[in-house]
Amino acid sequence: MPSDTNTSLILSERPSGPIVKGKTFSLKSSPAPTEADLKDGQVLLETLYISFDPAMRGWLDDRRSYLPPVQIGETMRALTVSRVLASKSPKFSSGTIVTAPSGIQEIAIMPDSQVEKAYDLPQGGKLTDLLGVLGSTGLTAFFGMTKIGQPKPGDTVVVSAAAGATGSVAAQIAKIAGARVVGIAGGEAKCRWLKEELGLDEALDYKAPDFKQKFKEATPKFVDVYFDNVGGEILDLAMARAAQFSRFVMCGGISQYNSEDKKGPGASFFNVITQRIKMQGFIVFDYINEYDVARKQLAQWLAEGKLKRKETVVKGGVRSAEEAFEWLFTGRNTGKLMVEVKGAEEGARL
Amino acid sequence: MPSDTNTSLILSERPSGPIVKGKTFSLKSSPAPTEADLKDGQVLLETLYISFDPAMRGWLDDRRSYLPPVQIGETMRALTVSRVLASKSPKFSSGTIVTAPSGIQEIAIMPDSQVEKAYDLPQGGKLTDLLGVLGSTGLTAFFGMTKIGQPKPGDTVVVSAAAGATGSVAAQIAKIAGARVVGIAGGEAKCRWLKEELGLDEALDYKAPDFKQKFKEATPKFVDVYFDNVGGEILDLAMARAAQFSRFVMCGGISQYNSEDKKGPGASFFNVITQRIKMQGFIVFDYINEYDVARKQLAQWLAEGKLKRKETVVKGGVRSAEEAFEWLFTGRNTGKLMVEVKGAEEGARL
Structure with missing residues (x-):
């Protein structure tokens, strides 16, 4: 009742x-x-x-x-x-x-x-x-990664907030596409989950003192796709490591949401030109007419055990x-x- | 000799x-x-x-x-x-x-x-x-505007450094495409040239004290295409006025080239997501295989008097x-x- x-x-x-x-x-x-x-x-x-x-x-x-x-x-x-x-x-x-x-x-x-x-x-x-995974965050990950990121086998894909609802699905979709996937998350437990459970190639703890160095080491061939959920300094770092003709999926900016002095990326922003980055923002309901197809795919991966959550x-x-x-x-x-x-x-x- | x-x-x-x-x-x-x-x-x-x-x-x-x-x-x-x-x-x-x-x-x-x-x-x-106009700056304007900007009749197109070699051609190409074109330049003389000679709809002097207000007034329906040659604060302003699904042609950033403390856009950067901006950088020689076609078009416009320089x-x-x-x-x-x-x-x- x-x-x-x-x-x-x-x-x-x-x-x-x-x-x-x-x-x-x-x-x-x-x-x-x-x-x-x-x-x-x-x-x-x-x-x-x-x-x-x-x-x-x-x-x-x-x-x-x-x-x-x-x-x-x-x-x-x-x-x-x-x-x-x-x-x-x-x-x-x-x-x-x-x-x-x-x-x-x-x-x-x-x-x-x-x-x-x-x-x-x-x-x-x-x-x-x-x-x-079958709701708005899963769909967000799906459309952002498949429509804008478009990872190819062998691409290096970096996902920020990779242990979050959207990031974790985005990272796994990139793995399914055959990419080498580097996840960024806060803390060892999350990073362990990303590597051991989700099977990401690398997981980087952004709270670690050597994070910037680790980011560089984890992207020796630069970054082909960056799926951004955080904005700010990590976005700037990803721009610094952007490969030529890379795709930046602009999904969220949690590092800036609560800030009274919101910031964009910094000195590395100019790489948008020199490396010919395509940065594109989106909102899940831009793709509302394709929800059914996307859910069917996500549900299938979930049933097959390819997608964990x-x-x-x-x-x-x-x-x-x-x-x-x-x-x-x-x-x-x-x-x-x-x-x-x-x-x-x-x-x-x- | x-x-x-x-x-x-x-x-x-x-x-x-x-x-x-x-x-x-x-x-x-x-x-x-x-x-x-x-x-x-x-x-x-x-x-x-x-x-x-x-x-x-x-x-x-x-x-x-x-x-x-x-x-x-x-x-x-x-x-x-x-x-x-x-x-x-x-x-x-x-x-x-x-x-x-x-x-x-x-x-x-x-x-x-x-x-x-x-x-x-x-x-x-x-x-x-x-x-x-038939060389690298004309070609830069052509490819940036036609490949990335893709202005449609009725679009509001804003071009920074519009009195420069690239900007002046980019702005005129947008006019030819039927867009409403707002040029930004430094000083009255340049602005007069943009309006009177090139026929732009508006020309804004970024050195004027009321520039930000004028920018807002000149873009009542927001900005569908922004062709950026300057970066920095003007880019931030353009992002603040970005229309939904707008295209940002990332061509240059002269305001930052000489700076020891290079900056990207600021607080308005987050509009890349909320307004679903597509920002794309390019270098003219990415299109080297299409130079001939582009030059032919530019030469024709020049001969017809549609393109002034x-x-x-x-x-x-x-x-x-x-x-x-x-x-x-x-x-x-x-x-x-x-x-x-x-x-x-x-x-x-x-």
């Missing part, structure tokens, strides 16, 4: 730097909407899992971007795996598992146009994969959302970070 | 910042090579005009680039229009006008593989066009080379900057 109360995370104040616990957001309890509140074409959703992604920090800034910023007083935007509790849409029936940008809250009313039926999970697939699930529901943001921006998660609200046990199974 | 002496400009010391008069280079007088010095496959060239281009500053830095750096003690590399004085190559006969990277000197011996017969000038064409010719031969560099990096030239050595009067006519 759904609760009578809906707990939601509300944006109270735009942060200029990092999200401030107890200040940026506030928790709100309000009577949960019910079937009686539905208008035609709407569905009532019960949140099972909420996706936590670095890009969410960008949604808090009041600047021109690919989506309008979340407004003060609004529920924080987030992707979720949810279950349909009630429906006034011919497209969804009660009990269906869906994904939707229904926000950091327990119960939501959404127009059916924004709701998507859960993709059929492959063998070994889990409900949480709908947010990870890890997830970090924060328990405790909406009330633990602020903690989840802290984990995200201090790099405590490996793989996909989620908050479990109802979770698979209580939520419906596929 | 060629002189018995060859005056050449020698690299004495690598500059860390700007070229220092009397220090970076030195003049050298040596006995001029003669026909007797030629080996099979070589030609003896007499320099008529020497091309001066911002990219030459980059050739002085000892770093990985698209060409090896000029070595200390070597004649400074430069493109020239020259006349064949004597030939031991079946490809060239005495008296032929050619272009070659024969350096800042009066007389040169070159292998025929590096020498190119002058392109047949169209009606109204001049010998100096072989270095300008200006040139700044420094008289005084090799001895005025250091002065020419000064002009180049203080923006004193409009259009193509050259040093006349023998010039059209004394050199052979086509």
Whole structure:
């Protein structure tokens, strides 16, 4: 039974730097909407899992971007795996598992146009994969790597934040394509996972004192594809090591999201000309018409064991959302970070 | 009659910042090579005009680039229009006008593989066009704008250093393509030329105190194509005004060439992702197989009066080379900057 109360995370104040616990957001309890509140074409959703992604920090800034910023007083935007509790849409029936940008809250009313039926999970697939490897981060990795990076056998591919939800999938796709893959991550445990579990050729700890030297040593033939999730100094380093006609997949810049004094790359930027780098930014939904094909491929790799994933699930529901943001921006998660609200046990199974 | 002496400009010391008069280079007088010095496959060239281009500053830095750096003690590399004085190559006969990277000197011996017969000038064409609109800067503009920029009718195209040799051609090509073109240049005189002579829609003086505001006003629908010759702050500004899916043609970065503390773009760099910018660097000779087609098009536009050009010719031969560099990096030239050595009067006519 759904609760009578809906707990939601509300944006109270735009942060200029990092999200401030107890200040940026506030928790709100309000009577949960019910079937009686539905208008035609709407569905009532019960949140099972909420996706936590670095890009969410960008949604808090009041600047021109690919989506309008979340407004003060609004529920924080987030992707979720949810279950349909009630429906006034011919497209969804009660009990269906869906994904939707229904926000950091327990119960939501959404127009059916924004709701998507859960993709059929492959063998070994889990409900949480709908947010990870088969969800927006997996798709982001897929399109960025295949459309922009286009690694060829023998290419040197470097992926930053390689132990993250997007980076770990991007790195494995490059391996599947036959490239030599160097992953960058924070800390020994993540690096071990990248080499031993994901089979990357090299894993570099950016927190190590000799990181720059190691980066150079790991790229003796320079960098053909750089998949960037971090921006800043590591991007500059990758530009310094760029091969001629290299492709830079501009996916994210987590090192700069919380900075009040945002920086681009530095002195190595000029290599964009001398080495003829193609740097291209993208947002996953630029490729929305190709989601099905991409998911099918990702699901197949997952079933075949070619694609491995890890997830970090924060328990405790909406009330633990602020903690989840802290984990995200201090790099405590490996793989996909989620908050479990109802979770698979209580939520419906596929 | 060629002189018995060859005056050449020698690299004495690598500059860390700007070229220092009397220090970076030195003049050298040596006995001029003669026909007797030629080996099979070589030609003896007499320099008529020497091309001066911002990219030459980059050739002085000892770093990985698209060409090896000029070595200390070597004649400074430069493109020239020259006349064949004597030939031991079946490809060239005495008296032929050619272009070659024969350096800042009066007389040169070159292998025929590096020498190119002058392109047949169209009606109204001049010998100096072989270095300008029909030479490397014109070709640079052509390939950058057509291959990477790809302006469509109605696009807003911004060109920096628009009164320079490359920028002025790039801007006009965008006009020919039907785009709305905004040129950026230093000073009122250049801006007037851009609007009144070249017919650009807007010309902005980057030295004006309200430049940033004017840039914003001149790009109400944002920037679809940015052709960059300058880097630094103006690039950052263009990124701030980038339209979704815009193309950034990374051609040059004159604002950074002389800087000891080179910078990339700043806080606006992140728009590469949010606005899905494609930034691509190139070097003209990446397109060497398409030079003929490009020159034919440029020559036709020139003959039709669709392409206008200006040139700044420094008289005084090799001895005025250091002065020419000064002009180049203080923006004193409009259009193509050259040093006349023998010039059209004394050199052979086509």
